[in-house]
Amino acid sequence: MKQIYSEIIQCRGSHYDLGWMQGNALKDGLVLKNRKKQWKVNRPRFSVDEQEAKEVIFTFAPQIWDELLGLQDALEWPIEEIIKFFSGYQMEYRKSGCSIYTTEDYMIRNYDYHPKTYEGRFVLFQPTDKGHAIIGPSQLITGRMDGMNEHGLAIGYNYIHQKKPGAGFVCNMIARIILETCENVEQACEVLKEIPHRHSFTYVVLDTKGITYAVEATPRKIIVREANICTNHFEELTDENRYHLDDSFRRMAAIQAEKQNLNTVSDAFHYMNNREGDVFAHQYKSWSGTIHTSAYLPKQKEVWFGLGGNARPVIFDFAKWLSGEKLFIKRMIGELDTEAFFLHMDKEEY
Numbered sequence: 175m176k177q178i179y180s181e182i183i184q185c186r187g188s189h190y191d192l193g194w195m196q197g198n199a200l201k202d203g204l205v206l207k208n209r210k211k212q213w214k215v216n217r218p219r220f221s222v223d224e225q226e227a228k229e230v231i232f233t234f235a236p237q238i239w240d241e242l243l244g245l246q247d248a249l250e251w252p253i254e255e256i257i258k259f260f261s262g263y264q265m266e267y268r269k270s271g272c273s274i275y276t277t278e279d280y281m282i283r284n285y286d287y288h289p290k291t292y293e294g295r296f297v298l299f300q301p302t303d304k305g306h307a308i309i310g311p312s313q314l315i316t317g318r319m320d321g322m323n324e325h326g327l328a329i330g331y332n333y334i335h336q337k338k339p340g341a342g343f344v345c346n347m348i349a350r351i352i353l354e355t356c357e358n359v360e361q362a363c364e365v366l367k368e369i370p371h372r373h374s375f376t377y378v379v380l381d382t383k384g385i386t387y388a389v390e391a392t393p394r395k396i397i398v399r400e401a402n403i404c405t406n407h408f409e410e411l412t413d414e415n416r417y418h419l420d421d422s423f424r425r426m427a428a429i430q431a432e433k434q435n436l437n438t439v440s441d442a443f444h445y446m447n448n449r450e451g452d453v454f455a456h457q458y459k460s461w462s463g464t465i466h467t468s469a470y471l472p473k474q475k476e477v478w479f480g481l482g483g484n485a486r487p488v489i490f491d492f493a494k495w496l497s498g499e500k501l502f503i504k505r506m507i508g509e510l511d512t513e514a515f516f517l518h519m520d521k522e523e524y
Contacts, residue, residue: 175509178481178516180294180311180466182503184495188303189237193244196315201249205293205315205518209259212290224254227263230343234369235351237304241316260316262347264372270333271455271462273425274404275446278384280439281470282446283320283330284453285311288461289510294518296479296506298495300324305354309477309492311466317346318353319466324496325357326382326472332404334374335416340393342370348377359387363398366391374414378404382472390414403429421455421462428452439478443469449483449511458512465510481508 183199185192200206231239238261246256257263271286293312300307310321320330329352331345343351348369356362362379366389374392378401388401390408397410406422407415432452436442446453447467455464467485469478475496478487485508495501 175511176513178294178508178510178519180296180481180506182501182505183295183297184501185298186300186302189240189301189305190244192299192301193241194248195244197245197248200315203518204521208517208521222257222261222264224257227257227261230263230370231261234365235305235354237301237354238316238351240303245315260314262314262317262343262350264341265314265344266336269336269461271406271457271464272330272332273429273446273453274330274332274378275429275433275436275442276378276380276386276402277442279471279473280442281328281330281378281380281386282439282442283468284446284455284464285319285466285468286455286462286464289458289463289465289512289514289516292465292517294516298492298501300496306357307496308350308353309490309495310353311468313346316350317344318350319346320468320470321349321353322470322472322475322477322492323353324475326475327353327356327358327362328380328470328472329353329362329377331375331377332406334376334392334406334408334414336373338393339372340370342372342393344372345375352377352379358383359385363387363389367396367398376404376408380470380472403433425453439469439471443467443478443480443487447480447483447485454483456511458514463510463512463514466508479506481506482510
């Protein structure tokens with residue numbers, strides 16, 4: 175077993191303030207040091223035009239640009255590098271897993287990916303300039319793996335494929351933009367129809383009304399449907415599916431068979447997070463091992479978060495935090511049955 179952790183980051187201020195704070199915290203840490211080594215070995219092959227990126231960010235969430243400027247000033251990097259690695263526009267994404275189960279009261283999500291991408295940052299941000307307050311784990315610093323906003327809108331996403339990419343945002347930045355700009359699932363679905371998608375994912379959204387929509391999104395077509403179980407295949411846009419989907423169908427069937435026994439959020443959380451269960455994934459070397467399980471309760475504005483398997487979740491009362499109450503917990507800890515390298519914890523040799 176390997177002990178892992180995630181830092182808890184709190185910020186009340188402008189988006190520039192958030193970028194500046196993050197940049198100063200990151201510049202001497204392992205996340206950027208390891209990423210720089212990864213980039214040297216596997217240099218990103220995409221390019222981003224500064225004006226193009228700025229225009230598309232300003233179209234959907236102009237405040238994100240201020241966060242990028244804060245990062246630039248703190249890190250003292252050229253704006254071209256900031257855009258390439260932190261804007262979420264035109265980036266590449268590797269395959270992943272992930273499973274989502276919802277009811278009218280909560281969303282439970284297993285985040286399945288490779289540990290060498292995991293930043294170990296759980297962010298609470300209440301902006302003073304523009305956009306909604308949000309809570310959730312970060313990906314690529316500015317993006318969010320999953321999360322919820324001050325209105326009780328929750329989002330998670332599941333990978334489908336990255337073939338035939340388009341000019342657009344990657345999944346984690348799309349999730350961030352939805353949380354920053356939308357108040358409910360209807361607004362979220364409209365933005366998901368309009369925003370340019372880099373790759374193909376299903377985005378699952380839930381709000382205080384209790385209806386879940388699964389948005390099957392590709393650079394070519396977008397379908398919205400109601401669903402409360404989602405893994406790694408499309409139900410409607412089946413022509414876009416990959417060929418090897420046995421594990422995706424297996425996890426979906428397992429949740430479907432068990433849901434009658436999931437009477438509470440605690441039941442559902444521990445079912446999804448059970449290391450010996452049917453949904454928790456162990457394929458870390460294949461980019462699909464479960465790293466965290468999250469639960470979002472829109473009506474209570476509450477978040478449960480567990481690192482690793484068989485976790486005792488940390489429960490965040492987001493409503494109290496929004497009213498000004500500070501969190502005194504600094505770090506969450508969990509265990510995983512892997513010795514894989516973690517981006518934010520280990521020094522990797524190249």
